[in-house]
Amino acid sequence: MFTALSSSKKNFKIGSSANRHPEFNSGSILDSCFCRNDVCKGFTLIEVLVSVAIIIALTGFVLVVFEPEQARAKSRDATRLTQLRFIQNAIEFYYITNRTYPSSASWIAITGTDVLSTALVPNYMQSMSRDPKQDSTPVASPCTKNDAGGVPDYRYNYRSGGTFYLLTAQAEIDTSVKDYICSNLLHWSTQSGCAGSNPSCMGFENKTL
Known part of the structure; x- marks a missing residue:
């Protein structure tokens, strides 16, 4: 064993x-x-x-x-930034040719028939971009997101003195603005004419400061 x-x-x-x-x-x-x-x-x-x-x-x-609507809103905000950059590039090409920016002493809404559209189309852009949700009577100023009735009004705005320009859009979601907020633009405080800040305003300005 x-x-x-x-x-x-x-x-x-x-x-x-x-x-x-x-x-x-x-x-x-x-x-x-x-x-x-x-x-x-x-x-x-x-x-x-x-x-x-x-x-x-x-x-x-x-x-x-x-959250389908929020996802669509973020997508439209991304489109707005892309279109603003496209318009900005056309403005800069205009400057290279004319040594001045398309002039507009006061704010305008970009509709396709405004002074900026006339200056850029068709020589610098095939067609003018418009906000994905723009209505037929957009507000001419970017100082506030809403129209006179207090309803959000989405549009592209432009202002220029010939030596500078400000190009803006209204975001649907404020977090889309964080890197492009209008009040951070160098010419904003002196040339925008806007009192206070609009957290929905995102924008670009001339590259040659």
Whole structure:
């Protein structure tokens, strides 16, 4: 009997037993969760990255589904910034040719038939960009987001003295403005004529200051 017991001890394999019984393994409980039938598996880097990408995509989908209007508003604000930059580039090309900016002593709303549109189209722009939500009678000043009736009025505004210009839009979501807020423009305090600040106003000015 003693001989048989000794033989049994010699044939006992610690590694094999540990794999079959994770509670005897020196590794963590988490490690043992991926061990089955003496085979241990883990996640590859690619699998982890794919999982993260799927989670991000699903999160974005949920936001669009449950906050569709906010998502559309953010998209329109991004469009506004893109269009303002496009108009700004056309204004700068106009300056290179004429050594002056299209002049407008007072604020105007960009409608496609205003002085800025006439100066830029078709030589510097194929057509003038307009706000995605602009109505037929946009407010001519960017000093306030709302019209006379207190309703948000989305439009592009322009003002220039020939040596400078201010080009603005009204954002639907104020956080879209943080890097382009009108009151931070160098010419704003002296040339805008606006009292106070409009947190929805985002804008650009001449590149040659």
